[in-house]
């Protein structure tokens with residue numbers, strides 16, 4: 616039940632170098648969107664829309680929040696739009712997180728620009744959740760306060776040790792107790808998180824959203840190996856995901 620709508624850009628901020636935060640007026644999408652889904656935003660002058668993950672849904676205010684990184688010409692044009700501009704948005708798309716019982720202890724594990732797709736889901740778990748967020752360095756840290764505002768405990772890891780734990784996000788999981796993991800970030804991180812889930816025997820949902828280019832099944836750039844009933848088959852992150860149970864994906 617996706618739709619296309621013209622949405623007004625209400626607020627724009629730059630959270631870190633080349634990472635932008637848009638709040639758009641979109642009451643219908645806000646009513647329908649699930650955590651972990653994405654939107655397709657038309658870029659003026661470009662043929663293909665850009666897939667951008669939904670970072671926040673405010674049903675009362677009727678707004679959606681998108682936090683994205685400039686990765687090429689299309690996202691650069693988007694980032695250059697000013698408040699008051701109209702965005703042509705196709706949403707909500709893809710399969711998001713299946714939250715289940717939110718009284719369980721959840722850990723949200725995000726790496727870099729894989730952090731924004733986790734924020735909305737963390738809201739449902741509130742104080743039952745810990746967010747373990749990894750970044751290159753302190754200047755790249757985003758959304759730390761937003762996870763806290765959702766009630767979550769936050770742990771930061773950086774590659775260079777300039778903030779929080781010096782090392783991998785998975786190091787920060789060692790002394791934590793949890794029933795379910797939600798993860799989004801680079802493939803090596805998702806592999807490591809999946810291994811932890813397997814070892815602990817807990818549920819784990821991973822979002823492969825970083826690997827989408829066109830988002831509509833046109834570029835084939837998001838092909839992924841999926842597993843069902845012990846058989847491997849080729850799927851598309853943009854259509855079959857972006858969120859999968861870790862057991863169903865060959866990373």
Ligand code: FES
Pocket residue numbers: 826827828829830831832833834835836837838851852853854
């Ligand atoms: Fe292009 Fe899926 S992102 S086919």
